[in-house]
Amino acid sequence: MGAKAENGPKPPPPVSSPPPLKALVKLKTKQQELLIRAAALALIYVLAFAIRLFSVLRYESMIHEFDPYFNYRTTLFLTRNGFYEFWNWFDSESWYPLGRIIGGTLYPGLMVTAALIYRALRFLTFAVHIREVCVLTAPFFASNTTLVAYFFGKEIWDAGAGLVAAALIAICPGYISRSVAGSYDNEGVAIFALLFTFYLFVKAVNTGSLSWSLASAFGYFYMVSAWGGYVFIINLIPLYVLVLLVTGRYSMRLYVAYNCMYVLGMMLAMQIRFVGFQHVQSGEHMAAMGVFFLMQVFYFLYWVKDMLNDTKLFQSFLQITLTCAIGVGTLALGIGMASGYISPWTGRFYSLLDPTYAKDHIPIIASVSEHQPTAWSSFMFDFHILLILFPAGLYFCFKRLSDATIFIVMYGLTSMYFASVMVRLILVAAPAVCLISAIAISATIKNLTTLIRKKSKAALTVSSKATSNLKASAKALLDQSLPFQRNGAIAVLVGAFYLLSRYAIHCTWVTSEAYSSPSIVLAARGAHGGRVIFDDYREAYYWLRQNTPPDAKVMSWWDYGYQITAMGNRTVIVDNNTWNNTHIATVGRAMSSYEHEAYEIMQSLDVDYVLVVFGGLTGYSSDDINKFLWMVRIGGGVFPVIKEPDYLVNGEYRVDKGAAPKMLNCLMYKLSYYRFGEVTTEYGKPTGYDRARGVEIGNKDIKLEYLEEAFTTSNWIIRIYKVKPRKNRW
Amino acid sequence: YKPLCFPLASTAERRGGRCPSALTRLGPFSDSGKQELIMAKSNASDAQALVRSLRSAYAATPTNLKIIDLYVVFAIATAIIQVVYMGIVGSFPFNSFLSGVLSCVGTAVLAVCLRIQVNKENKEFKDLPPERAFADFVLCNLVLHLVIMNFLG
Numbered sequence: 068m069g070a071k072a073e074n075g076p077k078p079p080p081p082v083s084s085p086p087p088l089k090a091l092v093k094l095k096t097k098q099q100e101l102l103i104r105a106a107a108l109a110l111i112y113v114l115a116f117a118i119r120l121f122s123v124l125r126y127e128s129m130i131h132e133f134d135p136y137f138n139y140r141t142t143l144f145l146t147r148n149g150f151y152e153f154w155n156w157f158d159s160e161s162w163y164p165l166g167r168i169i170g171g172t173l174y175p176g177l178m179v180t181a182a183l184i185y186r187a188l189r190f191l192t193f194a195v196h197i198r199e200v201c202v203l204t205a206p207f208f209a210s211n212t213t214l215v216a217y218f219f220g221k222e223i224w225d226a227g228a229g230l231v232a233a234a235l236i237a238i239c240p241g242y243i244s245r246s247v248a249g250s251y252d253n254e255g256v257a258i259f260a261l262l263f264t265f266y267l268f269v270k271a272v273n274t275g276s277l278s279w280s281l282a283s284a285f286g287y288f289y290m291v292s293a294w295g296g297y298v299f300i301i302n303l304i305p306l307y308v309l310v311l312l313v314t315g316r317y318s319m320r321l322y323v324a325y326n327c328m329y330v331l332g333m334m335l336a337m338q339i340r341f342v343g344f345q346h347v348q349s350g351e352h353m354a355a356m357g358v359f360f361l362m363q364v365f366y367f368l369y370w371v372k373d374m375l376n377d378t379k380l381f382q383s384f385l386q387i388t389l390t391c392a393i394g395v396g397t398l399a400l401g402i403g404m405a406s407g408y409i410s411p412w413t414g415r416f417y418s419l420l421d422p423t424y425a426k427d428h429i430p431i432i433a434s435v436s437e438h439q440p441t442a443w444s445s446f447m448f449d450f451h452i453l454l455i456l457f458p459a460g461l462y463f464c465f466k467r468l469s470d471a472t473i474f475i476v477m478y479g480l481t482s483m484y485f486a487s488v489m490v491r492l493i494l495v496a497a498p499a500v501c502l503i504s505a506i507a508i509s510a511t512i513k514n515l516t517t518l519i520r521k522k523s524k525a526a527l528t529v530s531s532k533a534t535s536n537l538k539a540s541a542k543a544l545l546d547q548s549l550p551f552q553r554n555g556a557i558a559v560l561v562g563a564f565y566l567l568s569r570y571a572i573h574c575t576w577v578t579s580e581a582y583s584s585p586s587i588v589l590a591a592r593g594a595h596g597g598r599v600i601f602d603d604y605r606e607a608y609y610w611l612r613q614n615t616p617p618d619a620k621v622m623s624w625w626d627y628g629y630q631i632t633a634m635g636n637r638t639v640i641v642d643n644n645t646w647n648n649t650h651i652a653t654v655g656r657a658m659s660s661y662e663h664e665a666y667e668i669m670q671s672l673d674v675d676y677v678l679v680v681f682g683g684l685t686g687y688s689s690d691d692i693n694k695f696l697w698m699v700r701i702g703g704g705v706f707p708v709i710k711e712p713d714y715l716v717n718g719e720y721r722v723d724k725g726a727a728p729k730m731l732n733c734l735m736y737k738l739s740y741y742r743f744g745e746v747t748t749e750y751g752k753p754t755g756y757d758r759a760r761g762v763e764i765g766n767k768d769i770k771l772e773y774l775e776e777a778f779t780t781s782n783w784i785i786r787i788y789k790v791k792p793r794k795n796r797w
Numbered sequence: 798y799k800p801l802c803f804p805l806a807s808t809a810e811r812r813g814g815r816c817p818s819a820l821t822r823l824g825p826f827s828d829s830g831k832q833e834l835i836m837a838k839s840n841a842s843d844a845q846a847l848v849r850s851l852r853s854a855y856a857a858t859p860t861n862l863k864i865i866d867l868y869v870v871f872a873i874a875t876a877i878i879q880v881v882y883m884g885i886v887g888s889f890p891f892n893s894f895l896s897g898v899l900s901c902v903g904t905a906v907l908a909v910c911l912r913i914q915v916n917k918e919n920k921e922f923k924d925l926p927p928e929r930a931f932a933d934f935v936l937c938n939l940v941l942h943l944v945i946m947n948f949l950g
Contacts (some may be wrong), residue, residue, distance in 0.1 A: 275921060277910055277933035281940060319919050323910045327937060330903040334944045337895070344891060373918075374854035380847045 176293030205255030232505035241497035257294030275320025280327035460503030607785035655702030
């Protein structure tokens with residue numbers, strides 16, 4: 068009854084396994100940290116995959132845009148017919164009557180990757196269709212890119228920067244734009260290969276190990292097989308080596324890393340038929356070879372200097388060797404370039420160095436919308452706060468210079484220059500910007516949190532010691548000024564977190580609104596706010612597939628070629644590969660000529676059907692009438708009979724009554740506006756009101772003599788015409 | 798103070814000093830001639846000294862490094878022979894020529910990397926066991942020659 072507890076030994080507590088949470092807390096700090104890091108990385112991995120799924124959820128799982136349809140068709144061929152057939156494939160269904168050597172003119176990395184994933188899933192008895200694999204390849208590789216970004220950040224700075232880099236690149240809109248689910252294009256895989264190669268190379272330079280260099284050579288091989296942008300790697304890495312040599316950071320590790328990677332990487336790259344011998348014959352790859360020879364000379368001199376301990380003798384040796392080497396080098400380069408053996412920089416890459424080159428000389432390159440210079444708004448749209456954090460990150464990198472930070476600074480600066488020249492290359496700059504911004508964020512947050520924690524630790528020590536101690540009183544004095552610092556640090560920290568949360572919101576909004584449209588299915592808001600879907604493209608292609616003879620040839624502008632062959636399964640005259648400018652110019656000429664002239668050209672090409680895209684009824688602005696001037700320019704570039712001023716009125720491009728007579732009667736105008744004069748498009752406007760141009764068309768009474776209308780889709784977006792055979796001659 | 802105009806005077810004295818007129822007519826020519834002869838002699842002796850010091854320094858390297866150097870010289874010599882042969886015969890199967898030359902150059906470069914990693918004087922690689930360096934060398938050579946065999950045609 069109320070017996071007090073004895074002060075003897077207490078009975079042992081009942082043995083039971085502690086609840087999991089307590090077990091977690093009981094882990095050592097290092098293990099806790101590892102667990103947090105692994106959990107964060109896993110979440111980032113899933114996030115990178117999930118954010119790219121908007122269009123699959125809103126529409127359906129389909130391939131977007133134009134180029135991915137070619138990749139899809141080739142992947143389909145690969146899975147059905149095997150690698151040998153694929154590697155030696157000659158396709159007679161495109162570029163009629165020329166055909167196209169597909170096996171030798173594509174980058175096989177993407178198709179082989181998707182086919183391997185498909186085979187692996189099939190082996191595990193998941194009965195997936197190859198289209199699903201193709202649609203989800205890009206998000207899968209985006210998730211892998213975040214992992215690589217984590218390791219790369221860890222290599223350059225520390226694990227914290229790696230985590231932040233992974234988080235930033237998971238949702239960076241610049242990367243999302245080309246890697247959403249459905250965007251089955253080379254860049255989806257290539258950015259992973261690019262970052263992977265750079266990571267392996269920096270690791271090789273840091274460790275000086277041959278096996279890491281071998282791995283980076285394989286990474287380079289994967290990049291070469293995936294995308295034509297590998298030229299960036301093969302020029303950036305020699306530039307980096309040169310900068311290291313010039314700044315005096317040469318070391319044996321650099322020699323091992325670069326040489327192994329260059330020789331093995333070059334050999335592996337030449338296995339891709341499309342690249343062929345370019346590594347020894349093209350001007351774009353000569354920088355790497357030049358640096359290779361320079362390194363041999365440089366390290367040879369370094370070795371001799373090490374052996375001879377006499378500087379005077381070495382000076383004379385240096386002079387002889389340098390003059391010989393420079394003489395031989397310039398002689399070889401000069402002979403190579405003069406005789407034409409070393410080809411100069413091709414148009415696509417030359418226009419990066421001289422942005423005005425393409426507009427004057429190569430209209431096809433200038434006409435692609437992705438090749439235009441970037442506006443500031445695009446930068447802000449694609450990078451948001453990273454744009455402001457980029458210079459801050461550069462500052463931190465310069466404060467702690469090492470081989471790895473020099474590399475990331477160079478990668479950042481060169482890729483930003485190229486991103487400003489061409490909109491498409493924002494994609495290449497995205498990983499660099501994310502990494503450098505991650506360094507800024509991580510270093511700042513680390514400094515701020517150490518400031519906060521140091522203050523509280525100092526307060527603890529002060530309170531525990533006796534205040535009569537002189538040291539303690541001095542510390543107390545110091546504490547008086549620190550509260551401001553502490554409050555300031557907390558305020559800045561809160562601001563930083565606010566900015567990062569705004570970044571996340573911005574990225575999600577951008578992905579949802581701007582980068583998730585399939586381009587082949589259009590959506591708009593109806594009068595009552597409901598969603599209206601325009602599925603005209605697929606409607607037209609399926610009509611072609613089901614209602615035309617199997618050997619029918621379709622003429623259209625080159626934008627739609629890949630889609631027509633992939634979905635409509637018919638032969639086309641020109642497609643997106645644009646390898647033959649004269650053939651495209653012939654089609655351009657046909658579209659811009661009068662009907663009888665165009666008929667002759669179409670007969671010479673055996674054309675059975677003509678396909679045009681028309682946006683006047685729906686207000687769709689990427690239609691052929693808006694692209695028409697490019698047809699005129701490209702056609703006029705090869706056939707001088709087509710002159711651009713004939714289609715303009717006072718330099719202005721018009722389709723209404725005041726338009727040029729040649730414009731009102733050319734084939735493209737007639738095919739777009741046939742029977743459009745009878746249609747009322749908007750309440751209160753006259754018939755034949757073109758909603759995309761905002762004018763009433765000039766020629767409402769169009770009669771076609773050599774073609775007849777075969778099919779017009781439900782919203783008049785695609786119009787297909789059949790070419791009538793020649794009249795019987797009496 | 799009369800400037801001395803010896804034939805072997807230093808260039809500074811020759812520039813600044815003034816010689817008696819009789820000597821000045823003949824002086825510069827004979828001076829420069831003698832100067833060139835001496836410079837040529839010093840060049841030759843310099844070159845000889847250079848070669849001698851190189852040989853003596855090289856003789857001090859360990860035997861295993863000398864074997865690797867011999868291998869590198871052999872590979873480069875083979876590459877040069879192939880290039881000369883291509884010059885005579887023409888480069889028609891260009892892939893075969895490239896694979897031949899690149900296999901020689903590649904293995905030479907890999908051998909140099911091995912030499913760097915195995916050399917005891919390199920502080921950066923002192924933690925690397927030579928067996929690991931050799932294993933890396935063999936692996937890289939294996940990959941190189943597999944690719945060469947695919948490319949040889």
